[in-house]
Amino acid sequence: MAAYSVNHAELSSPPNFADRLAAKVLEKKSQVCVGLDPQIGLIPPFLLARQSGDEGSLGLDPSGVAEAFEEFSLAIIEAVEPHAVAIKLQLACFEAYGPAGIGIMWQLAQACARAGLLVIADGKRGDVGPSAALYSAAYLGIPPAAPPGTSPAQLEEHPEETPVLAGFDAMTVNPLFGEDGVRPFLDDCGRYGKGIFFLVRTSNPGGAQLQDLKLADGGLWHEHLARLVNRWGAGLTGNCGYSSAGAVVGATRPEAIGRLRRMMPAAVFLLPGYGAQGAGAADVREAFDAEGLGGLVSASRSIIYAGNGRGFAVEAAAAAERMKKEVWGAVGQQS
């Protein structure tokens, strides 16, 4: 988190997130996003034993857990890099271990960037405007570190005090607060070439309880939300035709994907639920166009926990490669 210099020339016309993503998808022939959700009960036990220094040890302090997560995650990032275009960090996994966990999370975001992978902060943040602006600054923008009104020119004169540009390419956002709550995220996307994925229809069973309620006008609640998301993202459309304001749509809801694609023609879909949650390549096909653009398919457990012995990284790489081929084969380069 030490302050480093922001290239203001570059920031004056940042590359659009949707365009950056599209270029990576076509270059790698992959729509795979690996969900990095390190958890105590699921990572290879030998990594925990190494931290506690005692095979018989019962537990670790937060720093010990964070170090085990770091070793696990760095190996996964390196292993899946050839097959994935993005890594999605589940913030809850790191936040549970306080400053130690958060510190590792930021190091992993930088490791993803060094590996040429787009990195998504999966925190589902959402709040009233002033607080939303701080969440956006934390992950997409520049946290306030100078008095309001300080100009880029003044900062150029004090490079050692130039604030840090957050190291994530995109984040997930909970839209419940409506327009004034989501505006700061949209503004930072335009300002810094970042992206957001609004929760529209989640992949879990309980999602239906509130997201599928039938409205007096005949549609469903999440369909009304989809139309808002389509409007909110209008100003962020890149040369590829897609917007940097995308949507989270559960891959476990195939019947919803085509319907929501028609309501949000320009939204990049982030599609969780592939693999362990039961969705397959055919289920997500309708999110994609004939070039294979328009979505990111996210899998976590089926890849990062493909093995839990000393060969876990090799098995994760194999699982990521299988998924890449399955998804590209089903949705890529159609005609």
Added chain:
Amino acid sequence: MAAYSVNHAELSSPPNFADRLAAKVLEKKSQVCVGLDPQIGLIPPFLLARQSGDEGSLGLDPSGVAEAFEEFSLAIIEAVEPHAVAIKLQLACFEAYGPAGIGIMWQLAQACARAGLLVIADGKRGDVGPSAALYSAAYLGIPPAAPPGTSPAQLEEHPEETPVLAGFDAMTVNPLFGEDGVRPFLDDCGRYGKGIFFLVRTSNPGGAQLQDLKLADGGLWHEHLARLVNRWGAGLTGNCGYSSAGAVVGATRPEAIGRLRRMMPAAVFLLPGYGAQGAGAADVREAFDAEGLGGLVSASRSIIYAGNGRGFAVEAAAAAERMKKEVWGAVGQQS
């Protein structure tokens, strides 16, 4: 975040959060919750200058900001302690500064506890079950630090490895994921005597866009949510008659407060928007019963930024005392 011992005897029958809150309200004759939202552009400038060590300095690194926030916040906590029953920490303000900010946030939570104030993590977290469980563990419970299945008895034999019980009394939760997403929070409330406040109707203008949509069955979306919250909280009702699963209802929506009280008779209302956002004591009256129980009225800017010179803490104390008397006068001890 260093691990300290958990008293398992105490945890076996933890005091109910709603009962703990009711006792404090009656003891202090106050329903005041002070929202602690430290921000660069709003805290007294001399605190920032002291950190940068140079009145002419342009900016601070994240640690410098965090230290200024700590000095500001500790002074506010001490100043408002006689007049408030709870402190609500806005997580976005600390999260924006990475590990340094999060570290200060945890120290402030402990300072609130030492001052005898209930402390609420205002993070509006919400996710699918497994991730929700980690958010809940982070703020209300015990983050996993030992292999699954480790028994309390085993941990007693290794006190140095006993996991930390999170230092917040309650947190705000975004309910969009539905039952399986909120269950882990409810379970930790029962297990550890903690509380949650579900977002039901927020205080910001944009809240209406999604929360006030009219349903086919005739009611509004947030009214359907209110009925779910009432059901979710049923198992957490204390001797005071209120549940540890409460609801966030904007104090800026007086017409909604009475209506939602009838739909959630046992929910403790967390009522933001008092003061700077325009709500007054009369607006929140319907949230409370004849004893003055049933709600927490939250104010941030009107108290913590009452002054921004060297006397800021004294002015914050005066503002908190005024608010305590206004609210208690309007809603307390009616008959």
